Amino acid sequence: xxxxxxxxxxxxxxxxxxxxxxxxxxxxxxxxxxxxxxxxxxxxxxxxxxxxxxxxxxxxxxxxxxxxxxxxxxxxxxxxxxxxxxxxxxxxxxxxxxxxxxxxxxxxxxxxxxxxxxxxxxxxxxxxxxxxxxxxxxxxxxxxxxxxxxxxxxxxxxxxxxxxxxxxxxxxxxxxxxxxxxxxxxxxxxxxxxxxxxxxxxxxxxxxxxxxxxxxxxxxxxxxxxxxxxxxxxxxxxxxxxxxxxxxxxxxxxxxxxxxxxxxxxxxxxxxxxxxxxxxxxxx
Ligand code: SF4
Numbered sequence: 628x629x630x631x632x633x634x635x636x637x638x639x640x641x642x643x644x645x646x647x648x649x650x651x652x653x654x655x656x657x658x659x660x661x662x663x664x665x666x667x668x669x670x671x672x673x674x675x676x677x678x679x680x681x682x683x684x685x686x687x688x689x690x691x692x693x694x695x696x697x698x699x700x701x702x703x704x705x706x707x708x709x710x711x712x713x714x715x716x717x718x719x720x721x722x723x724x725x726x727x728x729x730x731x732x733x734x735x736x737x738x739x740x741x742x743x744x745x746x747x748x749x750x751x752x753x754x755x756x757x758x759x760x761x762x763x764x765x766x767x768x769x770x771x772x773x774x775x776x777x778x779x780x781x782x783x784x785x786x787x788x789x790x791x792x793x794x795x796x797x798x799x800x801x802x803x804x805x806x807x808x809x810x811x812x813x814x815x816x817x818x819x820x821x822x823x824x825x826x827x828x829x830x831x832x833x834x835x836x837x838x839x840x841x842x843x844x845x846x847x848x849x850x851x852x853x854x855x856x857x858x859x860x861x862x863x864x865x866x867x868x869x870x871x872x873x874x875x876x877x878x879x880x881x882x883x884x885x886x887x888x889x890x891x892x893x894x895x896x897x898x899x900x901x902x903x904x905x906x907x908x909x910x911x
Contacts, residue, residue, distance in 0.1 A: 638766060644831045651828055654819040655687045662803045664814040667771065668700040672771035672815075674762060675729075677705070677718055677837030679829035680777035684817055686832065688775065689727065697867045702728045702769055706761055708754070709735035717835050732765050751847055766811050774806075778815045781857070782824040784871050788853045797873055797883070822868070 673688060675681045685703055692701060705718045714729075722729040736757040740750045766774050778800060787799035799888050802818040805811070816827065829836065860867045882889035 644828075647824060647828055647831070651683070651687055651820055651824060655684075656691055658802060658816050658818045659691070662814070662817055662818075664803055665695070665697065665699050667697040667699070667852045669697075669773050670702065670769070670771045671699055671773040671775050672702050672704050672762075672769055673775045674701050674777070675705045675718060675722075676777070676839065677835075678777070678839055679826055679834065679836060680779060680817060682824075682832070682834035682836070683820075683825045683828050684775060684777040685727070685832075689725075689817065700728075700907045702730060702771060704730050704732065704762070704765055704769070706758060706765075707731055707733040708758070708842070709733065709737045711737070714837060717837055721835050730765065730769055734760060734761050738759070738846075740842075749847065750842065754842070758817055762812060763806055763808075772811060774811050774813045776813060776815050777817055779817040779820045779822050779825055780853075780872050781868060782858060783815075783818060783875070784868050785850055785853045787871070787875060788856070789850060792853070793849060797885075798808075 665671060671688070673681070673685045676684060687702070688701055692699065703722050707713060707715055715733075719729070719731060733758075736754060739757060740754045744750045744753055762774060766772075783800045783802075787797075790796045790798050800815070802815050804813050808815060857868055883889070886892070
């Protein structure tokens with residue numbers, strides 16, 4: 628219990644904080660509208676880890692629910708993976724205090740992961756696979772057709788570089804996708820929100836944050852390196868992460884080299900494509 632990070636009380640009622648709150652609500656509302664994430668009658672299961680992102684997600688969704696043009700239901704869900712020291716009463720107490728429907732699923736994936744993965748090896752990939760399976764099963768049991776996750780803009784940009792540097796693929800993390808069996812739609816309503824805004828909001832709201840290193844595993848080292856690279860870029864060139872994110876929404880298949888996305892073979896004289904030979908210019 629003494630592992631809980633104590634909230635820092637600051638700027639709760641300040642104009643700046645209200646502006647930040649307004650910005651986050653606007654960004655979440657825009658993402659929901661742009662990708663048609665939530666529709667009339669949806670039952671949305673919001674996955675809560677106890678980290679700043681998922682608390683913020685639930686909080687903003689609850690605010691937007693009150694003024695949304697469509698009627699939908701929210702159920703908060705936490706998976707207690709039985710990591711040593713996990714303070715099992717923190718989330719139920721918080722969820723009761725705000726009066727939201729919730730479900731706590733207890734499954735000891737920690738022991739499975741410890742048993743299967745040799746000491747010193749990273750456990751995150753098996754752990755996430757197990758967690759994903761449980762989340763889908765619980766969504767089915769709760770009658771939820773949508774599953775909301777707390778990934779944000781910076782997670783998406785990091786994933787883009789991870790896939791590029793280590794997977795040789797130009798792909799990031801979708802704001803909305805259908806699960807493999809086709810039973811649920813996963814949505815990421817924080818897609819347009821910057822991590823630093825979420826962190827500030829979570830501090831201001833004094834969410835009872837549960838530290839994310841209870842399992843003792845190092846978060847994927849490659850992701851950490853990418854995060855550091857992006858932070859360094861952001862320091863040198865403020866706004867770079869947002870520019871990269873904007874680029875992810877502005878893709879020109881005719882100016883890449885994927886023959887499955889653009890029919891280069893059948894290019895004909897007289898059929899100029901969007902932004903045509905501007906690509907030959909060195910300067911933007
Ligand atoms: S950090 Fe721990 S809890 Fe998180 S995915 Fe990795 S093994 Fe699982």
